[in-house]
Structures are given as structure tokens and as C-alpha cells.
Amino acid sequence: MKKWNLVIDVALCHDCNDCFLADKDEFVGNDFPPYSAAQPWSGHRWMNILRKERGQYPIVQVAYLPVPCMHCDEAPCLTADGAVYKREDGLVIIDPEKAQGRTEIVDTCPYGAIYLNEELQLPQKCTGCVHLLEEGWTETRCSQICPTGAITLVWASDEEMAARVETEGLEAYRAELGTRPRVYYKNLHRWTKVFVAGSVAYADTDECAEGATVTVSRDGASAGAVVVQGAVNNYGEFLVDELEPGGEYEVTIEAPGYQAHSAAVCLEESVTMGLVMLIRG
Numbered sequence: 001m002k003k004w005n006l007v008i009d010v011a012l013c014h015d016c017n018d019c020f021l022a023d024k025d026e027f028v029g030n031d032f033p034p035y036s037a038a039q040p041w042s043g044h045r046w047m048n049i050l051r052k053e054r055g056q057y058p059i060v061q062v063a064y065l066p067v068p069c070m071h072c073d074e075a076p077c078l079t080a081d082g083a084v085y086k087r088e089d090g091l092v093i094i095d096p097e098k099a100q101g102r103t104e105i106v107d108t109c110p111y112g113a114i115y116l117n118e119e120l121q122l123p124q125k126c127t128g129c130v131h132l133l134e135e136g137w138t139e140t141r142c143s144q145i146c147p148t149g150a151i152t153l154v155w156a157s158d159e160e161m162a163a164r165v166e167t168e169g170l171e172a173y174r175a176e177l178g179t180r181p182r183v184y185y186k187n188l189h190r191w192t193k194v195f196v197a198g199s200v201a202y203a204d205t206d207e208c209a210e211g212a213t214v215t216v217s218r219d220g221a222s223a224g225a226v227v228v229q230g231a232v233n234n235y236g237e238f239l240v241d242e243l244e245p246g247g248e249y250e251v252t253i254e255a256p257g258y259q260a261h262s263a264a265v266c267l268e269e270s271v272t273m274g275l276v277m278l279i280r281g
Helices: 018-027 103-108 141-145 158-168
Strands: 002-009 048-056 059-067 084-086 092-094 115-117 122-124 151-157 183-186 194-202 213-218 226-231 237-243 248-254 261-266 271-278
Touching: 002 158, 018 048, 018 141, 048 194, 059 194, 092 122, 103 115, 103 122, 141 151, 151 158, 158 183, 194 248, 213 237, 226 237, 237 248, 248 271, 261 271
Parallel strands: 002 183, 048 271, 194 271
Antiparallel strands: 002 151, 048 059, 084 092, 115 122, 194 237, 213 226, 213 248, 248 261
8 A cells, every 4th residue: 555755855955944834834723633732832843954064164065954753664652552653654643632641752752753742741743744634635734835845745655665765765864773764865965974075276287177086995994995986176176975974085186197196084074175286297
């Protein structure tokens, strides 16, 4: 059978918070029994957006990671008595009556997606806009409002989603948790991986070294093994991304007629190397 899934493209999220505001518009002050009680005015971010910077001046990227409830197939928040249950369509729901006073449910989510309504003493989270989907909607409020198309609601079988994961390179956030989330991410490397970047120019002409080859290889036990290659663009800059964080890498920059430049960099986080001047030789 088909189930609801959410696909989020990290590269398209601009942190506009329209999804957050649409969520507030829908749920603050509104009860939707039997799926949710009204969300408090403040303190809850059922669609939370995490932020991080990568690199250093002058080459810096900012990544934004929208984090709703993951509606996991192996959800650690589920309870035997149905206070938190999973529907056949894939959505995980906190029953607003059965979960009353069950504050311990908040701490069961490893993604931090469950919040406590202090006034009601009720754990609450994203419902997947189940009340709208049951009325025939084909969008959640967050997917409907997203101006860049970063959030997409997908009605598909597990087999169809597996094929989409393969063809589009989708990933689960914190897959090591084993929760089998139904929220998938595209371009998740912008959050989980690191890059090495820099500027390159020719020392004798002071012109940018457009087309110079940049090779990043892993240092240590696998020294010399090519990890990935890139090239210097027409602004004299390069950025080699999707590298595993941690450990030493060797960055080699080469251009015909010039001496190769090599440097070791530690990529615990993304690094901007600064300006490299290639010497004719």
C-alpha cells in the first residue's frame, strides 16, 4: 500500500521560515481531534530549522536543515497503549487524550521533534497535517507554502520510495539511529559532509588559474588514493565537497607549465585554504 513521505532538499532551503509560520497558522489555537490539541503560541517548533556555517572567509556556505517529526517506521516514541501510534499510511500520531500527562514521551525522540505543552501537560509534534489529508488535501501546510520547492509531500509505496531514494540520492538524517524515518533528504551532504575550498592564481601573471585541477586524496592508511577531483573556476576559486569529516587530506593543485602545489589539511570541519599562488616551472 502507499504511504505518506516527505522529501526535503537542503540545497533549496533558504531559512525563510514560511513552513514554520504556516504550521503556526494551522495549529495555534486550533484543536483537530482526535489527532491534536491546539499548539501553544510559543516554545514549539513542529517544523524546526537548524542552521550551520561551513568554511571560512572568503568562501563560506550556510546550510539549513528543516527537521519535522520523521514519522519513523521504527519510531522509539511509540507506546503499547496507543498514546503514540503509527497509522497504516505511515504517519505517527500522539493521541491528545491518551498522552495527557505522559511527559516522558518528549524525551523518547532522538531528533528532538516532540515538545511539551506545559499548560496541557501534553507531548505534541508534527502530525503530518493528517486532518487535512483526510479531507482530500495532497499537500501539507509546509509543502504547500514552501516558495523554493524544498519540501515535497510524496504518496508512494515503499518500493516506489526505494526507487526514488536510489535515483535521486536521497538519504535519511541520522540513519545510524535505525529509526527508518519517512522523511528523506536531498543534498544532505551540505549538513553532514565537509568541503575544502580556496583561491588559485598564477604568480607570474597574477591572473586567476581557471581550469587548474584540484585533487583531494586521503592521508594516512589510504594515502594517495584519490577521493575526488575538482577544478578552479573563472573567478579563480575551487570548492571540493562531500568529503567525510575527520582526519587529514592531501590537496594537490596542478596546471600545465606550473609546479604542482600540495598541502595537508585537517577536515574536522570545512576549510577555506586561502590564496594559493602557482609558480611557473
